[in-house]
Amino acid sequence: MRLLRNARLHGREGAYDIEIDGDRFGRVLPAGQGSGEEWIDARGGLVSAPFVEPHVHLDTTLTAGEPRWNASGSLWEGIAVWSERKRALTRDDVISRATEVLRWYAANGVLHVRSHVDVTDPGLVALDAMLEVRERVRDVVDLQLVAFPQEGIRSFDGGADLLAEAARRGVDAVGAIPHFEDTREDGVRSLEIAFEVAAEHGLMLDAHCDEIDDEQSRFVEVLATLARRTGLRGRATASHTTAMGSYNGAYSYKLQRILARAGINLVSNPLANLCLQGRFDGYPKRRGLTQVKEMLAAGVNVAFGHDDVMDPWFPLGTASPLQVALVGVAAAQLTGPAEIDEAFAMVTERAARVLGLGDRYGVAEGRPASFVVLPAASRFDAVRRQTRPTHVVSRGRLVAETPATSTRLTWPGEDPRDIDFVRDRDR
Incomplete structure (x- = not known):
């Protein structure tokens, strides 16, 4: 003892x-x-x-400026830059970068990490490399992997098949990106496919959802409804949901009820989204974050994540969860003492709920x-x-x-x- x-x-x-x-x-x-x-x-x-990272992309970390910088700073150019960079991916490249950032996480006290991995690659190079990383670090860091269709499930040729193959290879959760699909109908169908794959393989679901400033992007209501109807309550997460920053009051009130009833989690990524969102605005320029305070008050579990560490979407970062909490305090106006304590919880026990850690935490x-x-x-x-x-x-x-x-x-x-x-x- x-x-x-x-x-x-x-x-x-x-x-x-x-x-x-x-x-x-x-x-x-x-x-x-x-x-x-x-x-x-x-x-x-x-x-x-320990601190918990509920949302990062380890396969893209440490690639800022490769093959070029994201000049506009927008989400869309970031996706375009990454599409160019991933053509040069190798197993050793992904393993080296991801492992180094996991060392940074551990040094900062983060011992549970959920990483999204791009599976819109017919070779699934990054996925196979990250599966290997998960095994290599298991004695120190508990790493969960999400099969993330960066370029869409319906809008990327063979996207649904790649998602299913990723599930077979052993990911922990299934992802989607409905707002990036070509049409709203494709977006809805992409979520249905993701839920079908998750159910078939007994996996959790974590979708990039409404990461856009368009007030008409409302896929989170679809995700929540599917979670409630398919029995994935508590095991489904909507990440980003930045369009909430543009929703009107009447719809927001309705949405709070839908999300609370569904029991889903939300992950806000204040560092990255403060930089990515509002790029098409003049002034006033929107913050482009989810409704953190409102959703917490409605009883919805909300956590804070990094999203990016030195990649095409955000060029900075040291994998510090307290830095994320501090920026979240400012961005979401969580300035009361109890609210600042809550920001700490959003990188610890609230994030642990996203990962489903239960009595392992x-x-x-x-x-x-x-x-x-x-x-x-x-x-x-x-x-x-x-x-x-x-x-x-x-x-x-x-x-x-x-x-x-x-x-x-x-x-x-x-x-x-x-x-x-x-x-x-x-x-």
Whole structure:
């Protein structure tokens, strides 16, 4: 038995000891009452279940500027640039880039990742490479793969067959992109096909849905209705849904009821979509995000994801979930203390619900001993100061450490001192 001591836990007063029994959590006890070999001293830092990435494209990461930059910054040019880049894909190319970004994720405390993989490639090069990556990293990162038809199911020749083949090869979820299909009828049919494939293979569903500023793009109501009628409640996710930022009040009210009743998840990607959306607007320019606050209030599960890390759609990023949470706070106007705590939940337990992790996630006796130690007093503090984990543990094994750092300030008339950006009253 090993001991994690002197930890803060969200929603609980005081400090705690957490016993680690092999690769599982043991008892959680008031500080000083735990037993076992002292292993990690949290020093009063916040101990949390690991961060969760509910939406990224690992097969496209680290390709920004290849073969050219996305000059317009639009979603559509990004797709065109990627269509050119994927002709040069090789197994080693995909494995190398994806694995490197997964190292970044682990260093940031992200131990569960859902990655979409483009399957509009007759050779399925990226998919086969990502299936191999999933096996290579399984001792550290739990990686889910979504078969993503980037260029459409109906609008790409053989798209439906490729989606079905991806399911047979062992993905975890089936995707779609209905707003990109040639017609609305094709978009609806593409969702029907995706649900049929998911049902046949017992998979989850995660569709890129209404990632456009067109207020007439309303495929999320179709996805939600199919989820409710086919029994995929809780196992279906609509990602992006940026057209919600353009819906009128009357339709939005109706939609909240439809989504809440269907029990689907929503994933908003504030970093990428703040950049991609509104590109065809003059001023005022729309934010181009889903209705985060409204859907949370309606009881819909909403999570925050990266979407892109240095690729044709977003040229920046370090795979930091707290950066995503911070941008989400600003973009969705989640500025109340409880709302900022909620933003933290959107990259932890709410994102875990998207992945269907259930009792495989959380700091509780008997669950996998995967966690992060943050040098922060609270979730609010972690988001505000963008604190890096001092320790990242995956199933009882320490996989990343970040040494404590400080800034030494010499100020006129004062002795030199360290600056940690903490308010005096919060110490």
